[in-house]
Amino acid sequence: MKILCVTTISSTVNAFLIPHIRSLLASGNEVGVACNLIKDVDPEIRRLGCSVHEIEFQRSPIKMENIRAYKRIKKIVLEEGYEIIHVHTPVASFLTRLACRRLNVKVLYTAHGFHFFQGAPRKNWFIYYPIEKIAAKWTDSLITMNDEDYLSARNLKLRKEESIFKVSGVGIDLEKFIPQTTERKQALREEYQYKKDDFIIIYIGELSYRKHQDHLIKAISLVKGKIENVRLLLVGDGGFEEQYKRLVQTLNIEGYVDFLGYRKDIHHLLALADLAVSTSRQEGLPVNIMEAMATGLPIIVTNCRGNRDLIVDEENGFIVGIDDIEACANAIETLYQSDELRTRFAKKSKERIHLFSEEAVLKEMREIYASYLR
Structure with missing residues (x-):
């Protein structure tokens, strides 16, 4: 069959969808992708023979460019003869479903994290919940990634009954993210010029309000007097970078925080790290935490959707309040002081991560696709 994968921007394709595209091609399907080419798609997409359609989707739903995007996606679906449309990310998903509502195609929608969730601003519920309620009428299958979204999706009325699913994220490559060893850890520290006895905390994510790195930065300012060798690695870029760098200067902890971009x-x-942390305000099913689990790190996360689907409090990590900086600092100190606790958490994460492996997720997706690939 001829399948089109649609996302708002190309980064989503590059980061999450290549293994899924490979799997569809291996089953004998023809696959294309449609997105705004903020960055070019990974060269592998073209090597695999996929058609790439550039569409000027905008992240902001009120941008005028989205009117052109709506017209273009409808034209592509009609002219190219796609039979299944698999949409991702909110804006592209809504516009594409709107464009396909009267066409003879099957539309699958993967929600990587609804914009309405427990604790979300009221405006999110006021705007995004009605939109999803409307768009559900144009959707043949809705695929979620966490318990909260799955329960919310069950309140939406899709075209077809019994067509709401939950999968274990986008899948983690367990051949790339392998369990940490002492020898590899120390060799990498030497290569990256970190000290053997540094206590290294890592947070991977866009520097943004959503990812809430200021929470962790403030926690580091609380523990620096108790853990003199603590180092925080903030991996990622984003619009809040300068703001967070100013906060580090204000708290006088420049020597404790590295912005790695x-x-x-x-x-x-x-x-090379000792501990992974996510202080996010909201998640779908966070890849950064799954990668840390596969590496065998103890983990601290905030109590939000997605995080609590991966971390069981006091089993493979600690869960702290979204704005509870002191609890985060205490959790860091507790793990610093206990080799036994770090080892136990790491062991549980390595056991649990197999549920979220690329192999497991692709199997789940093949089962969902089976009813449409006829």
């Missing part, structure tokens, strides 16, 4: 060596950075 966008990186392609995440698997190495995780392997």
